[in-house]
Amino acid sequence: MELWYTEEHTPAVRFSIKLKRQVLSRQSPFQLIDIFDSDEFGRFFTLDGLMMLTEKDEFIYHDMIVHVPMATNPGIRRVLVIGGGDGGTVRELTRYDKVERVDMVDIDEMVVQVCREHLQFTSRCLGDPRVTLYYEDGLKFIRRYENTYDLIIVDSTDPFGPGEGLFTKEFYGNCFRALSEDGILVNQHENPYYDSYAIAMQRAHIRIKEFFPICRVYQAHIPTYPSGHWLFGFASKKFDPLRDLDATAWNGLGIETGYYNTDLHSAAFMLPNYVKKALERS
Numbered sequence: 001m002e003l004w005y006t007e008e009h010t011p012a013v014r015f016s017i018k019l020k021r022q023v024l025s026r027q028s029p030f031q032l033i034d035i036f037d038s039d040e041f042g043r044f045f046t047l048d049g050l051m052m053l054t055e056k057d058e059f060i061y062h063d064m065i066v067h068v069p070m071a072t073n074p075g076i077r078r079v080l081v082i083g084g085g086d087g088g089t090v091r092e093l094t095r096y097d098k099v100e101r102v103d104m105v106d107i108d109e110m111v112v113q114v115c116r117e118h119l120q121f122t123s124r125c126l127g128d129p130r131v132t133l134y135y136e137d138g139l140k141f142i143r144r145y146e147n148t149y150d151l152i153i154v155d156s157t158d159p160f161g162p163g164e165g166l167f168t169k170e171f172y173g174n175c176f177r178a179l180s181e182d183g184i185l186v187n188q189h190e191n192p193y194y195d196s197y198a199i200a201m202q203r204a205h206i207r208i209k210e211f212f213p214i215c216r217v218y219q220a221h222i223p224t225y226p227s228g229h230w231l232f233g234f235a236s237k238k239f240d241p242l243r244d245l246d247a248t249a250w251n252g253l254g255i256e257t258g259y260y261n262t263d264l265h266s267a268a269f270m271l272p273n274y275v276k277k278a279l280e281r282s
């Protein structure tokens with residue numbers, strides 16, 4: 001008998017992966033956690049039936065959510081990750097010797113436990129001495145901080161369920177306050193292709209623009225996310241990702257990556273016309 005994982009990308013579009021086996025299924029107080037093994041994508045992890053990451057393509061998402069801001073401001077020392085329970089974002093951050101402190105706040109301790117046990121390829125740096133883990137709603141956590149972080153990365157689930165509050169005006173305003181005077185906020189910005197996601201992207205963009213003087217959007221190709229075309233939001237108080245990229249400095253660090261490079265850094269901000277128009281309308 002063949003076993004397939006199927007995810008609805010829209011009510012009329014489905015995406016399927018042939019499974020080798022189901023590794024785990026556990027209901028946390030917040031969401032349903034599943035882990036599967038497949039031939040094509042290796043091990044993969046879903047929350048409430050939505051793809052979080054696969055062993056084969058997670059490097060694209062984690063490269064782009066971390067190295068774009070890190071190459072824009074080489075002075076980043078203190079980082080807050082909101083969500084990110086699989087540890088992939090923290091793994092990439094800990095590759096920078098200059099990073100002194102990484103706080104990671106995930107609402108769901110069970111996600112972190114499960115990923116530590118079953119997804120070593122992303123979670124293996126969560127024990128780095130510079131990393132502190134908090135289990136709390138990111139929306140509440142951020143209210144307590146002012147001028148504390150150089151970079152905030154919002155590595156959350158989609159804007160429904162526990163992740164909903166991380167797409168609100170209140171949240172973005174509090175991120176602005178928690179950032180230092182040259183702080184950067186990066187968030188996963190959904191896909192621009194399917195209507196329901198595109199609306200979430202526009203809404204997030206409008207809200208972020210209310211607080212940050214520099215707001216840009218960049219893209220990556222992530223095969224297992226809806227439509228395969230994924231956007232990230234880059235918002236900043238001072239640093240412009242195109243003007244301020246110091247390619248020589250970043251390349252001098254010798255960080256090996258599978259997707260990110262400093263040519264792609266600038267190219268990723270060059271958006272297709274339909275995306276530009278959608279963002280201009282917002």
Ligand code: SAM
Nearest residue numbers: 052083084085106107108137138156157162163
């Ligand atoms: N790369 C993934 C994606 O976009 O598909 C995101 C992965 S990461 C596993 C998302 C994490 O965000 C989950 O572990 C979830 O528990 C966490 N999360 C959701 N809502 C949150 C909230 N309000 N505060 C903190 N963490 C939250």
